[in-house]
Amino acid sequence: MYLLRNTFRVSVILSVLVYAAHAQSDSNDRKSPCDVFLQDGNNLTLNCSRRDIESVPKWPENLQSLGDKESRVLITFFNNSITNVTHLAPVPGNRIAISFKGNKIVEIEDDAFRNIARMVYLDLSNNYISGEVLRSEIFQGPYSNGIYSDIALETLNLGFNEIHSLDKYLFEHTPNLTRLYLNNNPIEILDHVTVSALSSAIKLEVLDLSKTDIDSIPLDAFKGLLNLRQIDLSGNLFLNVPESLSLLGNTLQYLTFNNNPLVELNDDSFIGLTSLLELEVGENQYLEEVKRSTFSPLKNLRVLHLSHNKNLRYISHNAFRGLKDRWALKEVYLDDNNLSELSTDLMPWNKLEVLGMTGNNWLCNCDLANIVTKQEASTKFRPGKVPFCAAPMRLNGAYITNITISFCPTFDTTFAPKKQFSITDLRPKHVLWSILGVSAVVGIGMICGIIVNAAKAFYKKKISQPIRYVNINNSESSFA
Numbered sequence: 262m263y264l265l266r267n268t269f270r271v272s273v274i275l276s277v278l279v280y281a282a283h284a285q286s287d288s289n290d291r292k293s294p295c296d297v298f299l300q301d302g303n304n305l306t307l308n309c310s311r312r313d314i315e316s317v318p319k320w321p322e323n324l325q326s327l328g329d330k331e332s333r334v335l336i337t338f339f340n341n342s343i344t345n346v347t348h349l350a351p352v353p354g355n356r357i358a359i360s361f362k363g364n365k366i367v368e369i370e371d372d373a374f375r376n377i378a379r380m381v382y383l384d385l386s387n388n389y390i391s392g393e394v395l396r397s398e399i400f401q402g403p404y405s406n407g408i409y410s411d412i413a414l415e416t417l418n419l420g421f422n423e424i425h426s427l428d429k430y431l432f433e434h435t436p437n438l439t440r441l442y443l444n445n446n447p448i449e450i451l452d453h454v455t456v457s458a459l460s461s462a463i464k465l466e467v468l469d470l471s472k473t474d475i476d477s478i479p480l481d482a483f484k485g486l487l488n489l490r491q492i493d494l495s496g497n498l499f500l501n502v503p504e505s506l507s508l509l510g511n512t513l514q515y516l517t518f519n520n521n522p523l524v525e526l527n528d529d530s531f532i533g534l535t536s537l538l539e540l541e542v543g544e545n546q547y548l549e550e551v552k553r554s555t556f557s558p559l560k561n562l563r564v565l566h567l568s569h570n571k572n573l574r575y576i577s578h579n580a581f582r583g584l585k586d587r588w589a590l591k592e593v594y595l596d597d598n599n600l601s602e603l604s605t606d607l608m609p610w611n612k613l614e615v616l617g618m619t620g621n622n623w624l625c626n627c628d629l630a631n632i633v634t635k636q637e638a639s640t641k642f643r644p645g646k647v648p649f650c651a652a653p654m655r656l657n658g659a660y661i662t663n664i665t666i667s668f669c670p671t672f673d674t675t676f677a678p679k680k681q682f683s684i685t686d687l688r689p690k691h692v693l694w695s696i697l698g699v700s701a702v703v704g705i706g707m708i709c710g711i712i713v714n715a716a717k718a719f720y721k722k723k724i725s726q727p728i729r730y731v732n733i734n735n736s737e738s739s740f741a
Contacts, residue, residue, distance in 0.1 A: 310339040358382035371398035427458040472496035495519035507533030528554035541566040578604030616641035625650035
């Protein structure tokens with residue numbers, strides 16, 4: 262996320278330069294399709310944006326004279342109607358950035374950037390480029406001694422195109438590629454050739470696969486990517502955090518996992534990600550629970566964004582199990598979820614530097630009062646970001662920093678040492694009551710025994726009557 266932010270900052274700066282160049286062009290010769298603007302003596306901008314051009318034009322004649330081999334050069338063709346990127350003429354400069362964003366590109370010629378071997382940034386986003394168009398030959402450098410050399414490309418933006426798959430050898434001539442953006446392409450499945458292409462970019466540090474409709478990542482997808490520090494998997498179809506991320510445990514520092522249909526986070530979600538510094542899991546509308554030991558593997562985590570999950574109602578009090586004694590988290594954002602309660606021992610609240618809890622339905626009870634006051638969570642809220650109580654009714658709408666623990670029971674957590682029993686502890690009344698108790702038990706036992714014996718004697722006598730036998734022969738003779 263840190264590197265992405267830097268990229269965005271670079272884009273903003275580039276845009277400012279473009280608009281500055283555009284303003285300067287008002288006083289320049291309008292017949293030229295592109296205008297040159299020199300800033301600070303070493304930053305050169307070639308502005309060809311919004312000119313309704315359909316093909317790559319020739320450079321202005323004064324380009325070579327304004328620039329030198331140490332110049333930083335920006336060439337922008339933003340928002341035109343170019344359909345085919347043809348060979349670009351040489352450009353002076355040591356680090357060159359080129360943007361074709363927002364055109365209608367459907368084809369790129371082989372060796373298109375052969376004359377600009379020092380090109381370090383290329384933006385081809387928001388076009389109609391398919392996977393078939395992207396070939397290793399596009400990025401071939403100058404031809405010498407029967408082989409094509411490499412180019413210096415470090416950042417490649419292919420977002421918002423029509424890419425389903427990447428050629429296996431696409432990055433053959435870009436050994437310095439460190440940032441790759443494939444977001445908003447209909448990839449759907451990371452097939453074996455795409456995986457091979459990604460694996461060949463061994464210096465890759467940033468990978469954006471957001472909104473590509475993928476629901477799984479093969480276990481070998483990141484094989485060999487020993488420098489990958491940041492990955493964005495937002496806006497996809499993952500039901501679980503992909504297991505393949507565990508292979509990046511020693512290097513991955515920033516993970517964005519927003520807007521996926523997962524229902525829960527558990528002890529398998531982030532297993533192995535011991536180097537992760539910043540985690541963002543937001544806008545997941547089906548996420549309901551964060552279970553026991555979910556964050557336990559994240560031993561170096563510094564920033565946690567767990568916000569905007571509208572159905573998240575439960576975070577286990579053991580979600581950070583094993584981390585509380587060596588706490589590293591500095592910023593925790595729990596804003597705009599469906600939470601109402603949190604356990605007092607969820608985390609060591611007083612060790613945080615920033616805490617976000619707004620936009621939840623907080624039940625202002627004794628636990629929350631403990632967290633806010635006794636554990637000093639109230640000192641971690643950002644200015645203007647103090648949460649409100651939703652319940653009980655009498656506190657609805659009140660800041661949670663206004664609740665007190667005066668109505669909560671106070672429990673004595675100290676224990677007196679156990680005392681050994683002694684005969685001197687007995688009192689006369691204790692002896693008397695003991696004798697009476699024993700006598701009562703003996704008396705009741707004797708009465709019960711007498712009753713039982715009487716009952717036995719009675720039934721024995723009744724059942725023991727003698728049996729009288731009759732001689733059948735004598736009886737028959739007497740009847741005759």
